[in-house]
Amino acid sequence: MVATRLSDVAARAGVSVKTVSNVINDYPHITPATRAKVEAAIAELGYTPNVSARSLRKGRSDFIALAIPEMASPYFAELGAAISRAAKKRGITVLIDQTEGEPAAEQFVLDGMRGQLIDGIIFSPITTAPTKITVADDGKPLLLLGERQPGGAVDHVAVDSVQASFDATNHLISLGRTRIAAVGVGGGAGTGAVRRKGYRKALKAAGLPIDPALEIDGTGYHREDGAAAMRDLLALPSPPDAVFCFNDLLALGALRALADAGLSVPGDVAVVGFDDIEDGRYHSPSLTTISPDLDWLADKAVTLLLDRIAGTGPPERLDLSVPYTLQIRESTTG
Amino acid sequence: MVATRLSDVAARAGVSVKTVSNVINDYPHITPATRAKVEAAIAELGYTPNVSARSLRKGRSDFIALAIPEMASPYFAELGAAISRAAKKRGITVLIDQTEGEPAAEQFVLDGMRGQLIDGIIFSPITTAPTKITVADDGKPLLLLGERQPGGAVDHVAVDSVQASFDATNHLISLGRTRIAAVGVGGGAGTGAVRRKGYRKALKAAGLPIDPALEIDGTGYHREDGAAAMRDLLALPSPPDAVFCFNDLLALGALRALADAGLSVPGDVAVVGFDDIEDGRYHSPSLTTISPDLDWLADKAVTLLLDRIAGTGPPERLDLSVPYTLQIRESTTG
DNA sequence: CTGAAAGCGCTTACAG
DNA sequence: CTGAAAGCGCTTACAG
Known part of the structure; x- marks a missing residue:
């Protein structure tokens, strides 16, 4: 595009290309006068370094x-x-x-x-x-x-997903919930497995039974997966009174399914998410969740x-x- | 990084660098046999072109x-x-x-x-x-x-924001709403002004009055701006029965403020957004909106x-x- | 402190 | 169809 090269700047400033390069790269041992001359030439010509050339040379x-x-x-x-x-x-x-x-x-x-x-x-x-x-x-x-x-x-x-999931589940337990579902156990790259570990650990610590019927795959981790999971849970002979969703999108989908079913949150079912995305903060009801920094x-x-x-x-x-x-x-x- | 160069491939395939370059860039006039030889060499060496060098040379x-x-x-x-x-x-x-x-x-x-x-x-x-x-x-x-x-x-x-805003406002009018607010008229880069134009056009076409008290700045176009705007509107002596928000985030914020005020949507106030983001589709109530392709x-x-x-x-x-x-x-x- | 020159790895006229 | 060579615009030893 722009035809200005390092050598043009050097010519205009009356110095060598090495000196211009030194100024641009902030190397030491440049006299203030030289620096000023070079910077003036750069400004006058509107010079900007060619990134490809620099990368090629530096390997970065x-x-x-x-x-x-x-x-x-x-x-x-x-x-x-x-x-x-x-x-x-x-x-x-x-x-x-x-x-x-x-x-x-x-x-x-x-x-x-x-x-x-x-x-x-x-x-x-x-x-x-x-x-x-x-x-x-x-x-x-x-x-x-x-x-x-x-x-x-x-x-x-x-x-630390195990600990965070333990905390999330424990929060539901501390509210007196006893049938706590987990949504997202099929999550990719180990996420589902690790979060389930923390979930089960909290249940065990509280002396609550582990019920595989309450552990839903939820692969995909999108709203639609959360809504589908919640519908499945509500169809159970004895539905859960709380749900820990392994991310906020699943939780938002679950909230939508609960609203469709005419159930109240947290009255009938309490819901916790994971991620703290902005949607959850403004949702009605707003979403309890794990908030990473x-x-x-x-x-x-x-x-x-x-x-x-x-x-x-x-x-x-x-x-x-x-x-x-x-x-x-x-x-x-x- | 990887030390393999075009010339290494050329040496291995027993051809010139020009030929390798021709193969890589899919130029014509390469015999199938030559192409096969070169491609084999590329595969064996795990060669990938250096992007910096290519950009420097081609200027792209x-x-x-x-x-x-x-x-x-x-x-x-x-x-x-x-x-x-x-x-x-x-x-x-x-x-x-x-x-x-x-x-x-x-x-x-x-x-x-x-x-x-x-x-x-x-x-x-x-x-x-x-x-x-x-x-x-x-x-x-x-x-x-x-x-x-x-x-x-x-x-x-x-x-075409004027037309789309006209359509959105007109939809509210067709539902029998008569006090229709607009949120986001202060939107940047002309957005607010253009969408207001379509909004006002629809009101005029329907013979409805234009009330500046119903036009809210909403600068920022985030949920919090929508919530604040809605609270202001609800504090009016005669609040609106519908709101056209100039993007979905404003609308989601408005829905939150309406829920907080214990009002029903669309019973008390109908809400329309603009953008069709996924949050709006799963929200409860789901959001009527302009959906661009x-x-x-x-x-x-x-x-x-x-x-x-x-x-x-x-x-x-x-x-x-x-x-x-x-x-x-x-x-x-x- | 500064200059002249090599070289990063490509592509592309230019010959053959 | 292919080869030898120049050059894109930098940075960096190497001299001075």
């Missing part, structure tokens, strides 16, 4: 990829916004890649997205089992979001990935636990 | 930017997903840039996002007035989403922008009108 693009199942899903949209913001602060651009949960797309990510102009990858898998995740030796730095891979070789940043997550994930890219990260793989709170709202306390 | 990156106010807002998240998908089909990668409605960020976009590795820009402004939008002569191709700029020099793809929008926007980049677009600036439907749901018909 200052781009990272964020691979998520779908950006239109509110949790991932909010996550993407947080990560983009955190990266921008560090001069890094985020490329968002939608895998749509397709195994081939997820494998492409695990293979380092070869040919893509990126220095590293933040990946939220949904199809690939955590145990299947390994990094190629010649691959780009990879950081995983979501459920943990015990003993894996990849950095992780995630909420997305800004914390984004900051740590970007920082750690950039450390890996720079080769300055710790020698061992890291497993960071995202702070969260249980937000108690109308769907459990009226 | 096959990246386009999508500049939107915020990707966590459901409408923009859904728009971003649709545009990413449409671009991917054509081998183009979309870079999402969040302006957060900041004037400086929007100006940066209008200046062609200099220094960014992109061939063109799809831009949804929110702060910059449509009349202020012009393109630099040396700038990259730019395509605008949102309200029209009459007589401007930039391609546009947008819903986002896949149509994404396809046309990407195609037209790529034509501009290639220099094959029509000589005149284009103004494409996105098909839409009025989705009638519970918030107006119970």
